[in-house]
Amino acid sequence: MNVTRIIDAFGYVIYGALAFLAVWGAYNAILLYRSLAKKSLRDPSELIDQVRELCRARQYEKAVNLCQTPPYWHSALAQLIAVALRNRDKGLAKIQQLVVTEFHSEVVAGMENRLGSVSTIVRMGPLLGLLGTVASMIAAFGRIGGSEHVNPSALAADISLALWATGAGLLIANPMMLIGNDVHARLRRLRDRTERQLQDVLEFLGADSK
Numbered sequence: 001m002n003v004t005r006i007i008d009a010f011g012y013v014i015y016g017a018l019a020f021l022a023v024w025g026a027y028n029a030i031l032l033y034r035s036l037a038k039k040s041l042r043d044p045s046e047l048i049d050q051v052r053e054l055c056r057a058r059q060y061e062k063a064v065n066l067c068q069t070p071p072y073w074h075s076a077l078a079q080l081i082a083v084a085l086r087n088r089d090k091g092l093a094k095i096q097q098l099v100v101t102e103f104h105s106e107v108v109a110g111m112e113n114r115l116g117s118v119s120t121i122v123r124m125g126p127l128l129g130l131l132g133t134v135a136s137m138i139a140a141f142g143r144i145g146g147s148e149h150v151n152p153s154a155l156a157a158d159i160s161l162a163l164w165a166t167g168a169g170l171l172i173a174n175p176m177m178l179i180g181n182d183v184h185a186r187l188r189r190l191r192d193r194t195e196r197q198l199q200d201v202l203e204f205l206g207a208d209s210k
Contacts (some may be wrong), residue, residue: 008172011139011165018168021128023166025176028114032183034174035111038074039190042101044197051081053205062086076107081201088205095205099198104189111187118180122173129169136162 041047047067054063064085072078083102084095140158 011132011135011162014135014165015168017128018029018165020133021125023120024171025118025172025179028121028123029176029179029183032111032114032118032179036183036186036190038197039076039107040193041072041075041077044075044077047075047078049201050086051201054083055205060088076103077197079107080194080198084201084205085200092202092205095202099202103194108187108191109168113134115180115183115187118183119178120201122177122180125169125173125176126166127169129172132169133162134167136165156157164173168180169201 050066051063054060054066064082066072066083067078067082079097080102083099087095087098090098136158140155140162143158144155
């Protein structure tokens, strides 16, 4: 009987872990979409045109300050332009290398870490749910074995509770998998779009350095 109670308690711990996974997944998803929104610019041409004019006037510090003020300061493009401007004397090849390093270490790294958490939730959700189902089934059959009279309603309730653990794990994992795939796609689009936009800046920056 004591073993059955221990298994019951273990099953409820697993339900608590599933609830934590759901909350943790939702938290990471919200932060990922917020980060993507901050890193993107609706109208990058406005920033590029202003930076171009300042560079033509040799006002590089003002161009850097522009990239670090609202509404541009959180965007990936402004962050990379600022790096390029600070290192404009190092040659175009070195600037491109520094920009790539900045993009991966400062722009993408944090989001990739959160994507790793989402991937972990996708894998752990079904496994924890299955573990909860097994534990609840063991407890249910333990009660059946320790009782002379089996109550069909109580048995059905125990089995239903056990199966809900697997269902909860799948309910957590499936949306997280869709969110992870969507964020991966948005990250690729952000990278490709930023590379194209930054190429315009590097072209006139390279022309100014000649």
